[in-house]
Amino acid sequence: MTDKNPTTKSMDDIMALCKRRGFVYQASEIYGGINGFWDYGPLGAQLKKNLRDAWWQDVVMNPCQGKPGPNGQPVRIVPVDTCIIQNPKVWEASGHVGGFNDPMVDCRETKNRYRADHLLCIGEKGDKAGRMYVYIEANEKSYEAARKKLDKYKKRTLNDDEIDICSLTDLSADGLAISVGPDATEAGTLTEPRAFNLMFPTVIGATGDLEDNKAYLRPETAQGIFINFKNVVDTTRVGVPFGIAQTGKAFRNEVTPRNFTFRSREFEQMEIEFFCHPDEAKDWYVFWRDWRMSWWQEIGLAGDNLILREHDRDELAHYAKEGAGTSDIEYRFPFTAPGYGELEGIADRTDFDLKQHAEHSGLGDKLKYFDPTRGELAKNGQPKGERYFPYVIEPSAGLDRGVLAILCEAYTPDPDRPSKVFMKFHPRVAPIKAAVFPLVNKDGMPEKAAELHRELVKRFGHLGMIETDAKQSIGKRYARMDEAGCPLCFTIDGQTMTDNTITVRDRDTAGQQRIAMTDAGDHLAAALGL
Template sequence: MSDAPVSSPAPSSALSGTKSMDDIMALCKRRGFVYQASEIYGGINGFWDYGPLGAQLKKNLREAWWEDMIMIPCWGRKGPGGERVRCVPVETRIIQHPKVWEASGHIAGFNDPMVDDKETKQRFRADHLVGLFVPPGDASTHDELSRYLADDTLVPHATFVDGSPFEIFQRILEDKVLRKKLGLGNAKACFEGQTGGDKALLEIETRHGQRRAAVGYVPLTLLQKFNDKIPSPFTQMAGSLTQPRQFNLMFKTYIGATAGEDDIAYMRPETAQGVFVQFKNVVDTTRVKVPFGIGNTGTSFRNEVTPRNFTFRSREFDQAELEFFCHPSESVEWYKFWRDFRMEWWQSIGLKGENLILREHDKDELSHYSQGTSDVEYRFPFTAPGFGELEGIAHRGDYDLTQHQKHSGVKLDYFDTERGEPLPNGSPKGERYIPHCIEPAAGLDRGVLALLCEAYTKDASRPSPEIMKFHPRIAPIKAAVFPLVNKDGMPEVAEKLHGELSRRFGRQGFIETDAKQSIGKRYARMDEAGCPFCFTIDGDTLKDQTVTCRDRDTGAQQRIALDQVPAFVGEKLGVG
């Protein structure tokens, strides 16, 4: 932490789980952090706006990310190879060629058909439905049974959703009670060695004698044709399942004024693909050398099934993503490097303590192409005692560049002039490869929400019980200047100091001043808004040129020289 650019506030010991989300939401509205979108029209489900303080808070978070990831990556630290980390930005469009989303897998992956069981009110993904298929005639070979699964002609004898075909297969083998319930006699595994993840073969006894049966995924086409005949996985009764319904998680739009079906485009569900699509241009035009990163920030859209939990699962949200490209042999080292740095970074802006965790995904949780994924997770009041994801750091291998190379027909490999056997003239021969990619992908709106939840503090012993303890670096209001009373020359001194602080720090956040009402009330207002420091001009200021500096978190006061105030603020904000 010694190279972190700013000093840290006192760690907050309060667990998020003990804070009230209702209180936090009320304060967010009252102080202008978060408003409901389109509120005067009744609001619109899944969308939230930021008020003045929220907008500045989010801007500070985005800029902290930009500074520490792009301009001076990792606070100037060296990467695993001993060189400084190098990153460049791009800014890519929300709307891309529709093929981008075919290549990335989002159009397929974000269109999961769902089925509801009308009896039990349960919903499941249609492609998770596993059936036990008992053919009417004899089907003794793997191929013959497989044909039934692909044929869409055989209605399953029973269905399941909580497991892979192989797991269901094992359950049927081992569970006598289940077999009885399904009207089956003895069962044993057959075709040893041919059982696999997506189908498995059983030898069973039924009323009609010895049969061979298959366990496999129920094809979608079969569900559409026979869904009134397919038994519910929850009751094994037919007739209670709905038709498979598309849940379109991609936002669709139309390009051009005479929009028709040919003009369909999609709003991006993540900013990362913009980087992969421009990878070749960045390499060709900016003299970057692997290893290096490309950062991209901006708005993304997902038609969440159920937007919930304040701004946590909004349908429109901002991301800050870095795609870091490296040689395959160094990728695991870089993955660990970024994983650890990103955790440290969130801690550096105030998410201290046990509410923040780094969670390494289990092997079976990983995408098929990933060699490692970690989440930085925060214990929100609404997830406690569980955690919600703020950022995912994924080892994506060469998956994305390979996909786009395949779909676009454009070569996306990289010629590394510093690798390969030395040539007779001493220079390396060079090596051509598709770089591996490490992706730290942060949610900015979730980050803001975590900062709000972490900052929110209720302290009944204080005259103003609600305090937003933002880290000075991200606090939307940086400082406030008050005349103790609105006379005797104090307002003039306050005005001068306010002007000076505004000139020096007004780019980082608001500098407030207020001469109305009691000093306690003015302090209290700043506590709720999360202003870390208040400077008060009093009678002594006129005599000895000192002011009171009041600390938000403790309420403690110290006197400092009037002309030292800008230096004091600069040091606390880390901008000298």
């Protein structure tokens, strides 16, 4: 007996299977890879497409699967597909250019990293050459430690009015050299503050002058929706409350890409920006939060590994401070366990973004929405209408993270079956929907299998792959399908030749039943929930 629990999922094993079966490859692998980028192989590409299609179907084509919104009306969503590169002013308005260059400071002695704008330093008033001690803002313990160290250095107890406090970011290089880090004992171990801008710069135009023609790859798809809000309202017969949805790539220069595809520098988002009257924001926030949670459960993340977590007030993003709240739908990945990693965030962004774009674009109140259903009643009994910036509820999901969670959830070790592991994908997202096998490669069975295969491809090929394989033993073929996560295998055997029945093998139970070959399509349709 080994002490390794066979039901424990190892990320290394999952990654090995992803490579072996063609779900995920390292990007640029033959050149040594590239940090923070991953490619999808044949099965991974189809899995990802299936998840994206499921989202599109349930969000855009049939919003919330027909579930009415908190106002009792059908939920209305329209799609857009906006550019990865926008006018750089978009990112100034959104706050991405100016607001998020958090300068960081590393300590060479303690190996700790701090946000430079959270560090203050103290020293004796008027003392330009003596040591200064750095502490963390609003951290009582850190401050007291710094005071203690300063007193010890001065060999006396200093009064409050003998002390100068300044921000670390205001220090010169000389000042840094005489400063002692919050947890350090020596001076000069802090590096100069380094700025991190998480947006990918790029150059527009063939001359390639970065400074004059600088643009950015979008760090989120959301802004493409906000800047088209007026266009959509003006050209589509939608009115608040309604949502705009979009899927697409986004790019972030992550400080530390980690954990397989979880924190990639290039990734795909599935975002809804749902516009509603400020008075109704809370209701819509709750509605979207709960429906999105149930959607992920329905798509196959049904167990304890999925949680809904409401954010604490102090971890809210800049745009959500005034809103109804933010919650995360989080999955317990093998690499986060016992903790969780974010799959989707549902945030009340308030009217922050629309107001920002109203201001930066110069459109001002023209970007307000005119709501003819609100306002005081006129003499004829009709509402006079109300102009306002709608509040926005944003359910923003990571497609690649969803795929990764599905891969982890589906990975099911089973020492009793030949493959030792199978991928228990929900049939809706499974890249291979079914396989058709002749039991042996002779006696008319291959022809019969080809016939059924053609039929199933014609009916189900738009949903995923339909495989067929006549080589090697039937057990080996079943085992391969188990690792690929194919939910059903149809097998033509000797009996098929006499009574036109076939066997259906279920991936999860490995059990079989015999059905009429003409029922195979309906059987698959039922398994796919069609």
